[in-house]
Amino acid sequence: MVGSAGSNEKVNLLKTKFGFDNAFNYKSDTDIAAALKRCLPDGIDIYFDNVGGATLDAVLLHMRRRGRVAVCGMISQYNLEEPYGVRNLSVVIPKALRVEGISFVDYFDLYPKFEEDMAAYIKEGKVAVVEDIAEGFESAPAALLGLFSGSNVGKQLVVITRV
Ligand SMILES: NC(=O)c1ccc[n+]([C@@H]2O[C@H](COP(=O)([O-])OP(=O)(O)OC[C@H]3O[C@@H](n4cnc5c(N)ncnc54)[C@H](OP(=O)(O)O)[C@@H]3O)[C@@H](O)[C@H]2O)c1
Structure with a gap:
């Protein structure tokens, strides 16, 4: 599992506290395609997108065939007058990718169970906070x-x- 974050402190936390095998700082490692190749030489099976924009574009090119993209957020694209135009979307076809948006509004009914389960996971040290x-x-x-x-x-x- 590989993550990207905007400071060395966050990159270190990903690796030391949150169980990531590797991580890069997208603000200093500005060639995201090169960072992806270095950290994930065999490509990406699953991408959990919280960022969108140029990161998503670079990731699409690096996805493995039949990979999955879970789109949770696109924080790089909020409040912009002109959003980034994703250029590599056509690879979804030859790579047979599955791209799916997820929104918490569809899962409100599960919140009490989530709260109960998550409280236990945190107490047991299974989830770091x-x-x-x-x-x-x-x-x-x-x-x-x-x-x-x-x-x-x-x-x-x-x-x-x-x-
Ligand atoms: N699907 C849903 O139901 C749902 C619900 C809530 C939130 N979300 C989404 O989940 C994501 C995380 O939200 P959160 O509330 O947990 O916030 P968070 O991850 O605690 O904070 C947002 C982080 O995004 C990074 N960021 C800000 N601007 C960026 C940019 N232009 N490019 C790349 N990274 C940027 C910053 O970290 P760095 O230092 O790494 O830049 C910032 O700390 C957001 O995209 C949000 O919209 C989705």
Whole structure:
């Protein structure tokens, strides 16, 4: 499993805390195609997309035949006047790729079970957690904007009040 992140601190966390075999910093390793070839010389079977744009474009070329792309987010494409035009989409045909969007709204009914299962996994150490906690409602706008510059390292939370 290989990940990409925007700082060396995050790259190290992927490798040391989150069980990734390898990871690269897409901000310093700007040739994403070369980074993919180096980290995944045999190609990609499954790509979990949280970024979209140029990363998705490079990944498509590096997918193995009959690979799967789960599209969860495209954070590089939000709030742009002109979104990046993905150029390599046609490889979906010869590579027989399956590309599928997933949205949490379709799984609300499973939330209580998710909460119960995930709490147990975290307690048992099966799932690692890193959180960034901002204090107070007034810190919420900055915390939200920080997602787009990558200033959060872990899951960004905002504490409204402590009881
Ligand atoms: N499908 C769904 O139901 C669903 C629900 C919620 C969220 N999402 C999506 O899931 C993804 C992660 O969301 P999250 O709330 O968990 O946030 P997150 O991963 O905690 O924070 C967003 C991270 O994205 C990276 N980023 C920001 N701008 C970027 C860019 N232009 N190119 C590449 N990376 C960029 C930053 O890290 P770096 O330092 O690595 O750049 C930032 O820390 C987002 O795409 C979001 O839209 C999907």
